[in-house]
Amino acid sequence: MDELNSLMQGFAVAMTLPNLGFMLLGLLLGILIGVLPGLGGANGVAILLPLTFSMNPTSAIIMLSCIYWGALFGGAITSILFNIPGEPWSVATTFDGFPLAQQGRAAEALTAAFTSSFVGAFFAVLAITFLAPLLARFALQFGPPEFFAVQMLTFCSFIGMSKDPPMKTLAAMMLGFALAAVGMDTVTGQLRMTFGFTEMLKGFDFLIAVIGLFGIGEILLTMEEGLAFKGKSAKINFRIVWQTWKELLQYWRTFIRSVLIGCWMGITPGGATPASFMGYGMARRAAKDKESFGRGNIEGVVAPETAAHAAGTSALLPMLTLGIPGSPTAAVLLGGLLIWGLQPGPLLFVEQKDFVWGLIASMYLGNLVGLFVVLTTVPWWAAILRIPFPVIAPVIIFICAIGAYTVHSSIFDVIMMLVFGVLGYLFKKLRYPMAPLVLALVLGDMAESSFRQSMLLSQGAVNIFYSNWLVGGLMALSIFLLLLPAWGGMKNMLRRREARAYLG
Amino acid sequence: MKLTTIAAALGAAALFAAPAAQAWEPTKPVEFVVPAGTGGGADQMARFIQGIVTKHKLMKQPIVVVNKSGGAGAEGFLEVKGSAGNPHKIIITLSNLFTTPLATAVPFNWRDLTPVAMLALDEFVLWVNAESPHKTAKDYVSAIKMGADNRYKMAGTGSKQEDQIITVMIEKATAKKITYVPFKGGGDVAVQLVGKHVDSTVNNPIEAEAHWRSGKLRALCVMDANPLPYKAKVTATQSWADIPTCKSAGIDAEYLMLRGIFMTPNATPEQVAYYVDLFKKLRELPEWKEFMEKGAFNQTFMTGKEYADWVAKAEAQHVALMKSAGFLAK
Numbered sequence: 001m002d003e004l005n006s007l008m009q010g011f012a013v014a015m016t017l018p019n020l021g022f023m024l025l026g027l028l029l030g031i032l033i034g035v036l037p038g039l040g041g042a043n044g045v046a047i048l049l050p051l052t053f054s055m056n057p058t059s060a061i062i063m064l065s066c067i068y069w070g071a072l073f074g075g076a077i078t079s080i081l082f083n084i085p086g087e088p089w090s091v092a093t094t095f096d097g098f099p100l101a102q103q104g105r106a107a108e109a110l111t112a113a114f115t116s117s118f119v120g121a122f123f124a125v126l127a128i129t130f131l132a133p134l135l136a137r138f139a140l141q142f143g144p145p146e147f148f149a150v151q152m153l154t155f156c157s158f159i160g161m162s163k164d165p166p167m168k169t170l171a172a173m174m175l176g177f178a179l180a181a182v183g184m185d186t187v188t189g190q191l192r193m194t195f196g197f198t199e200m201l202k203g204f205d206f207l208i209a210v211i212g213l214f215g216i217g218e219i220l221l222t223m224e225e226g227l228a229f230k231g232k233s234a235k236i237n238f239r240i241v242w243q244t245w246k247e248l249l250q251y252w253r254t255f256i257r258s259v260l261i262g263c264w265m266g267i268t269p270g271g272a273t274p275a276s277f278m279g280y281g282m283a284r285r286a287a288k289d290k291e292s293f294g295r296g297n298i299e300g301v302v303a304p305e306t307a308a309h310a311a312g313t314s315a316l317l318p319m320l321t322l323g324i325p326g327s328p329t330a331a332v333l334l335g336g337l338l339i340w341g342l343q344p345g346p347l348l349f350v351e352q353k354d355f356v357w358g359l360i361a362s363m364y365l366g367n368l369v370g371l372f373v374v375l376t377t378v379p380w381w382a383a384i385l386r387i388p389f390p391v392i393a394p395v396i397i398f399i400c401a402i403g404a405y406t407v408h409s410s411i412f413d414v415i416m417m418l419v420f421g422v423l424g425y426l427f428k429k430l431r432y433p434m435a436p437l438v439l440a441l442v443l444g445d446m447a448e449s450s451f452r453q454s455m456l457l458s459q460g461a462v463n464i465f466y467s468n469w470l471v472g473g474l475m476a477l478s479i480f481l482l483l484l485p486a487w488g489g490m491k492n493m494l495r496r497r498e499a500r501a502y503l504g
Numbered sequence: 505m506k507l508t509t510i511a512a513a514l515g516a517a518a519l520f521a522a523p524a525a526q527a528w529e530p531t532k533p534v535e536f537v538v539p540a541g542t543g544g545g546a547d548q549m550a551r552f553i554q555g556i557v558t559k560h561k562l563m564k565q566p567i568v569v570v571n572k573s574g575g576a577g578a579e580g581f582l583e584v585k586g587s588a589g590n591p592h593k594i595i596i597t598l599s600n601l602f603t604t605p606l607a608t609a610v611p612f613n614w615r616d617l618t619p620v621a622m623l624a625l626d627e628f629v630l631w632v633n634a635e636s637p638h639k640t641a642k643d644y645v646s647a648i649k650m651g652a653d654n655r656y657k658m659a660g661t662g663s664k665q666e667d668q669i670i671t672v673m674i675e676k677a678t679a680k681k682i683t684y685v686p687f688k689g690g691g692d693v694a695v696q697l698v699g700k701h702v703d704s705t706v707n708n709p710i711e712a713e714a715h716w717r718s719g720k721l722r723a724l725c726v727m728d729a730n731p732l733p734y735k736a737k738v739t740a741t742q743s744w745a746d747i748p749t750c751k752s753a754g755i756d757a758e759y760l761m762l763r764g765i766f767m768t769p770n771a772t773p774e775q776v777a778y779y780v781d782l783f784k785k786l787r788e789l790p791e792w793k794e795f796m797e798k799g800a801f802n803q804t805f806m807t808g809k810e811y812a813d814w815v816a817k818a819e820a821q822h823v824a825l826m827k828s829a830g831f832l833a834k
Contacts, residue, residue: 186662
């Protein structure tokens with residue numbers, strides 16, 4: 001029970017008045033950062049990092065990690081209300097969150113999202129508290145083939161579930177891969193598909209594509225359909241929080257599944273974005289009424305949010321124990337550690353006990369306080385939907401433009417956002433699914449690098465993908481998931497044929 | 505008589521010139537461009553500078569770090585090149601100042617920018633896993649020589665950049681091919697070695713220090729002409745100074761990476777002088793000295809013509825190295 005003693009000591013460090021103040025300040029800033037699309041946790045933490053250099057490291061990391069929690073909470077708000085994911089890992093939240101808001105159930109969706117965030121983060125912190133050394137060792141097992149297997153698993157858990165025509169799904173995914181390939185190719189060090197434009201050097205940022213496809217695309221569509229938000233009848237009162245909580249209890253299986261997926265993806269470190277997609281995909285597969293997903297199913301909000309937050313939180317573990325950041329925000333925090341004179345790595349838990357346990361205690365407190373803060377604001381957020389569309393639409397476009405600009409401080413990105421907006425509108429009109437495109441754009445680059453690194457390591461031999469139990473197991477699982485719907489389809493076809501033969 | 509008036513005039517001119525040279529000061533926030541992603545070596549240094557400049561109030565205007573990592577840093581360099589006459593923009597370099605234009609033919613060269621100062625040089629160390637059978641650099645070199653081509657695997661940051669250039673140097677020394685596997689960042693590279701997915705790396709000291717200290721990695725040799733000066737023990741038995749040079753182990757590889765500052769084109773001498781002065785003050789701070797020791801940096805500081813000459817020499821060295829490795833853009 002060494003951990004418990006240390007944790008109690010950590011609470012003593014985190015519970016001092018100034019630290020609690022920094023915690024609240026960090027959370028509020030974080031929520032604000034999360035709400036503004038494009039600004040994102042990583043940028044927000046990077047901007048505020050210098051302010052903390054004169055603080056003591058423990059207070060500084062408590063405030064910065066609370067900004068991170070706040071941003072994780074805040075990312076869900078715009079996804080649900082306006083179909084604009086504030087962070088890449090909120091994309092999957094829009095699939096069911098936005099339809100819910102359109103049905104006037106925004107408050108329910110927000111409550112579900114915030115609660116799921118809390119549950120995901122809470123269990124991930126528990127895992128960090130008691131399993132840190134064990135989990136850190138597991139992360140070391142991951143070389144390029146294992147990473148590729150995880151990415152493959154994400155694709156496969158998502159791909160089979162699509163209810164759209166397979167050819168359209170494939171076309172959207174291929175477009176995503178093509179966009180992901182633009183820019184520098186890390187493996188050969190050559191530029192690809194930039195066609196001599198220096199603006200294309202940096203490739204297509206995922207965030208800009210998402211802000212355009214989802215946010216601007218949605219606004220174009222609403223304009224055509226009559227300048228009104230469908231969700232304006234949103235009920236606004238606190239009782240909804242309690243009612244939603246009661247309803248959430250029946251999704252305990254989804255919570256457990258998503259927590260496991262999330263913790264695992266955060267530690268390995270696959271990251272929060274693939275975790276959210278995988279969580280969503282798995283929930284849909286396990287559900288009895290698959291058809292209701294994508295049309296406003298609370299479970300479709302719970303699954304990705306829980307997974308994303310479990311991953312986002314457990315991503316801090318490899319950072320603390322190994323010095324590898326599991327997310328971009330973790331990377332910036334890592335820089336902060338060095339500036340405060342702390343060396344992240346296997347010795348941090350031994351040499352800087354106060355700091356580490358103070359941080360872990362602040363994770364518990366920060367999430368609890370954060371949940372309280374965001375839940376009390378649910379009615380106000382939902383009330384935004386009552387503002388007339390002609391007033392709010394320009395504001396949204398303005399915020400989107402600022403968001404797109406902030407990613408790389410480049411005007412070209414704002415233009416690209418508008419182009420993606422038109423593309424998003426066309427996709428909707430022609431009934432092409434956007435999720436496969438987004439998934440390919442965010443994972444395509446990583447999957448390609450891991451695959452080619454594996455091929456370099458094995459000198460071109462494919463057997464590297466079943467050379468040990470870990471990678472072999474992951475690959476087998478992903479192929480199983482890929483073939484599952486095909487198997488179901490085949491069974492149906494056989495049954496139909498049998499029936500026809502019987503009738504004939 | 506005439507001579508004295510001239511002397512007096514010169515003296516007076518010098519008297520007026522001296523304060524004039526110090527007169528320029530930033531009038532709005534200074535953008536500090538990092539041509540690499542967040543969390544890497546250059547980014548860490550830039551954010552560290554931002555932090556201590558703010559803490560010690562060395563500047564009246566704030567300094568803002570901006571990452572422009574697109575196209576192996578080309579995005580950042582092109583931005584600074586395109587901001588001629590804007591003195592509120594500086595950039596920190598890594599070796600991609602030379603390697604990116606050579607490997608990708610993106611049109612920029614250090615001569616397009618205004619050199620300010622060399623802050624430090626980053627060292628490279630040859631690392632293996634602590635459980636590896638290769639105890640010394642000589643052991644490892646002879647193992648590579650005895651083994652088949654591509655038997656040994658080296659992980660490094662990026663492609664056709666410093667880590668791969670050093671790998672080619674080791675290939676030359678051993679007359680064997682080494683499998684080079686590129687990763688995105690130095691932190692990932694070190695972890696791949698700790699997890700035994702590759703045989704060796706050439707991480708910068710700061711990227712591998714924590715793993716070395718915890719006994720997961722073994723330092724074989726350093727790619728510098730002389731051993732490092734830092735004598736404080738890092739592991740139970742070794743200090744940075746105890747790592748032998750690679751030259752002594754038969755690898756003719758010497759490579760240092762520039763951590764230098766450049767400004768936008770057409771900067772005036774007064775503007776350059778302001779930044780040189782700023783970095784001189786910075787170097788005197790105890791935090792900076794601690795940072796240098798932690799990362800085992802080579803603390804050479806240069807400005808003016810001496811710095812420009814050094815950069816020109818380093819550029820020529822990179823052209824030669826990359827040409828012989830076949831890394832030049834066609």
